[in-house]
Amino acid sequence: MTDVLSRPAANTPAGPPPPPRATPRPPWDWTAAGASTVAVLLCSLSLHGVLDGWSWLRPLTLTTAAVVAAMAAARRFRFPTALVPAAGLAALAVALTWLFAAPTALLGLVPSGATLERGSQLLTEAQATIMNQVPPVLADPGIVFIACLGTGLIALLVDTLATTLRMPAASGLGLLSLLIVPAVLKPESIGAFPFILAGAGYLLILATGSWQERPHSVADTVRRPPRSQVGAAAGIGAAALVLALSLPAALPGFTQGTFPQGSRLNIWTGQSGLNPVVALGNDLRQPSASGRIRYATDSPQSLYLRSTTLEDFSGRRWSPDLREDSRRAGLQGMSVSESNQQAPSVQPVTTRVMSETYASPWLLAPYAPVRVSGALGPYSWDPKTMTIISGDDTAAGELDYEVQSLAPNLTQADLQNLGPAPKDAVDPIFTSLPEDLPASIRDAARTATEGANGPYEQAMAIQAYLRSPQFAYSLDAPVEGGYDGNGIEVLDLFLQEKSGYCIHFAAAMAVMARESGIPSRMALGFAPGRSTGNSLTGDNGQDLREFEVDSRDAHAWPELYFDGLGWIRFEPTPSRGSVPAYAVAPRSDLSQIRDDERDLEAGNPTPPQPAPSASPSAPAPPAAAPAQPAETQAGRYAGVGLGVAAAAAALLSPWALRRRRRSIRRNLLGSGRTGSAGAGDPRSGAPSGSTSSRHRQGGPAALAWDEASDTGVDYGYVPQKAESPRAYALRLAHDARLPENSAAALERLRSAYEREVYAAPGAGTQEPAGDTGLAGGSGRAGSRPTPDRLTGLWSDATAVQEGLEASATWATRLRARFFPASLASRFRH
Structure with missing residues (x-):
């Protein structure tokens, strides 16, 4: 039986004029x-x-x-x-x-x-x-x-x-x-x-x-939130x-550091490599260890693992010169271009380097390497700096290789009588300084070397100046003072503030040495670290003592060139690394030595542990292995967890938004707090069957019809622009092959929706016999709906959803649930 919508009687007073049409495109x-x-x-x-x-x-x-x-x-x-x-x-x-x-x-x-x-x-x-x-x-x-x-x-x-x-x-x-x-x-x-x-x-x-x-109608735009x-x-x-x-x-631990405010979260990778100049201070400021590296060596002296060098101090940022035209491929037959021919003796050193978490294109090696075995990849080396780099600028995080290097045995007597190096002894890059070198650097070099004769005395004077009590080692002062990093401007501020970390001390000595006529460069790598108490056997049967370093041992130090002896390491940074024996200044009064320097002189990098007091009643416990610094994986796990959580939130947000919209409609129907105007009022100037045209506030039948039609859109049945609700309901029931009960529920919703929207305000509605069920009207379009009618409307919308779900494929059901198209259908005008 065809629904008949009653018209208002001729003598019925005319209602208020319909609101004007909405603008075609709101701003x-x-x-x-x-x-x-x-x-x-x-x-x-x-x-x-x-x-x-x-x-x-x-x-x-x-x-x-x-x-x-x-x-x-x-x-x-x-x-x-x-x-x-x-x-x-x-x-x-x-x-x-x-x-x-x-x-x-x-x-x-x-x-x-x-x-x-x-x-x-x-x-x-x-x-x-x-x-x-x-x-x-x-x-x-x-x-x-x-x-x-x-x-x-x-x-x-x-x-x-x-x-x-x-x-x-x-x-x-x-x-x-x-x-x-x-x-x-x-x-x-x-x-x-x-x-x-x-x-x-x-x-x-x-x-x-x-x-x-x-x-968005003109009448509604005058409303503003209270x-x-x-x-x-x-x-x-x-x-x-x-x-x-x-x-x-x-919160504990959220007072300093990087992300989000002190936790030092590294979301990119669990690997840690010393980039040539990258965030050395950040590595040192980490509250926990990362990037653990083990090395075993037969060297009797403290060993520095060298990554790369910086020699160009002319720009605002210092970076290594790769010198692609002079690099040599392969890791065999390496030799230093400036040989140590006048050194009294040269000691061969074997070092095995192992790591599962170090990632850098630069290969770690003690100076000066002459042969590397076991390192996989297209490596090349530079005869001028003896640095080794991967041919594709990448390196695997898992390393296990052995390095043969030459270490000169030097004493102060070997260096004291050397004169200045000839101008052509090294490339000009190792002696050049910018023309606009700040006066503070020139004044500091002049003050430090006053009265010193010869390159060695000048180098010792500069090192003593930077290690004097007027300078302090600090990881925080550069950040607070705004001079963290490198560059001439940064160095100028460091010499004024007299507080910084290794890269500032090393750069200061390198630049001050050049100002005094000594060729110099700055090396980056790792300080000696800590002994693990273990030993390994080298490829040739050597007994190798094992040490370990991590991100907290990242270090920078200067290397100065002496004629005939080549490049010699110095240590100007107080309380870090170890001072080589030839660079220890004689001191007549031991009380003047700073407490943090006593254990760093003469090549001893690790402070001695206090001996336990002897007890006559109990035997001395066996020596325990040195405590290993814990290498935390919190950054890796937290980063993975954050990534997974963000991806899950992004994937589930459409499902959550669609679920929230359905919940709001159900609550509005349950409470009876719905408007009297239909959501698809044809007077709005938009297609009545389209979700894009409906107001968010409507009558109860309009809300239930909105939910049913949005569910149809989620399952791929989108209303056409000029399609009426009746035509859409017939097409949806036919194309989706809805079961009989779901098709009947959809028909009841359609009938209630048309009656609510199209009947004139205040006009009575003639309820057809077949429409007096769950979605039956109240007898008048503008009357207050009964609780049973509201419950019936939502039950019909739920029945339509169940019918669509039952007739759809599993892929369509997943798409409708997690990627509901109705969220975007309002914009398809």
């Missing part, structure tokens, strides 16, 4: 896009300190704005939802081409094959910068290109989640991914002010998303920011 698309742009840019401000200066901000802002504007334009011109991110990717490619490779592109905008080659070059430059510099790194084109590319992709993700998919809360994952970079790399973490800016950006997205969900709600929302947001800033101060 919230552009507003939401602007909120996404502002939020990403506020988060990107935290990159200051990772990138030097602010020159990177302009191209990053242009890239972000181009991506979001392109996506907003795609939505404005009603692109299919799947093509909106594609428009953002296209805009990102055009923006990067215009900013970094315009001469290689068509019209300066359209990428070509040469543009791709330029991009590859920029990536290579960025990789070299990351390897060779400490934060803040110079904002060279490669690094800025990487920053713009990454931020553009994050802006695309944030805008897709917040605006295209209407999931503003989930957009926080994109903002978090941007904050992770400075949180991990900056020694002081993000900092309070950048965190407040990032939090404000996220709250702006949430507020804009909440405003988007308001009714002031109490606005105040409560602002209070909650402010309280969340205050709690996030104050809670770390109350």
Whole structure:
């Protein structure tokens, strides 16, 4: 029997005029896009300190704005939802081409094959910068290109989640991914002010998303949230920011360090390698050991494991010179170009290096290596510095190889009578200094070497000056003073503050030695470390004592060149490493020696342990093995856990949002707090069968119909633009092969929905005999629904869902549950 909707009587007073039609395109698309742009840019401000200066901000802002504007334009011109991110990717490619490779592109905008080659070059430059510099790194084109590319992709993700998919809360994952970079790399973490800016950006997205969900008809736009709600929302947001800033101060271990504020979380890898200059201070500031390396040697003296050298002190950042044109392939037949021909004797040393967690392209070896066996990979070595590097700039984390090296036996008498080295004894790179060398460095060198005669006395005077009580070893002062890292400007501040760690002391001695006419360079690697009490047997049957080092032993020291003897190590850093016997200054009064220096003189790196008092009543316990520093895997496990949690949250967020929408509708029906206007009111100017046209607040039948039609969309049955509810219900029941009870429930919902929406206000409705069941009306369209009717409406919506689930394949059921299409169907206009 066909439903008949009664018309109002002719003498019935006319109701209020219908509201005017809504504007065809509300302005919230552009507003939401602007909120996404502002939020990403506020988060990107935290990159200051990772990138030097602010020159990177302009191209990053242009890239972000181009991506979001392109996506907003795609939505404005009603692109299919799947093509909106594609428009953002296209805009990102055009923006990067215009900013970094315009001469290689068509019209300066359209990428070509040469543009791709330029991009590859920029990536290579960025990789070299990351390897060779400490934060803040110079904002060279490669690094800025990487920053713009990454931020553009994050802006695309944030805008897709917040605006295209209407999931503003989930957009926080994109903002978090941007904050992770400075949180991990900056020694002081993000900092309070950048965190407040990032939090404000996220709250702006949430507020804009909440405003988007308001009714969009002209009549409804005059409504505004009550002031109490606005105040409560602002209070909650402010309280969340205050709690996030104050809670770390109350948690143990969250007072210093890197991420998020002192925990030193390394989310990238469990391996740790000493990058040539990378974050040496960060390695030393780790509260726990990582990157454990064991080495066994027959050397009677303390052994330094050398990674690479720095010799070019002319720029703002110091980095090693790879000298690709002079490197030699293979690890056999190595020899030092400046031989130690005048040394009284040279002692061969065998060292076996083992690690499962050290990852670096530079191979660790004592100076000076002459043969390496067991190291797998295309390695090459430099005759000028005797550094060994992998041919592909990578190295496996698991190492086990043996090094044969030559160590000269030197005494003070061997060095005292040497004169200055000839100018052509070494390459000019080992003697050159920048023309604008700060006066503080020249004054310090002049003060330290006053009265010293000859290179050896000058070197000893500089070492004694830096090890004097007026200098202090500190890992925190450089960070607080803003001179962490390397460079002439950093060295200038160090000599003023007189507080720093090994890289500052080593660089100061190397530069001051050059100012005094002594060739120099700075070596990086690991200090001697600690004995494990174990011994190994070398390839030739040698007895090798085993030691171990980790990230806390990362070290830098100067090497000075003496004519005929070659490169000689010194140790200017107080309380670190060991001073070689030939560099120990004679002291007539032992009371003047600092307590932290007594155990470091004459090559003894480890302080002696106090002997236990003897007890006549109990035998002395057997000697216990030295305590091993625990190598924590917390960073690896926490990083994996964080990644898994983030991935799970991203995958489950559509399911959670769809479940929340269903729960809200069920609660509204259960409480009877529904509006009287239909959600699919044809007077709104939008297709009545489309989910995109409905208001969020409607009558009970409209809410139940919304749930049933959204469930149909989740299972792949999307209403057409001009399709009426009756036509959609018939097609859904037929195409989905709904069981009889589910088809009947869908028909009841459709009938109740049409009666509620299309009947004139105040008009009575003639209930057909077949429609007086669960979804039956109350007799009048505007009357208050009964609890039984509300329960029946939701039961019918549930029956439709069960019918669709029963007739669908398992793949369709999974897609409908975890990737519900109804979340995005509102934007398919």
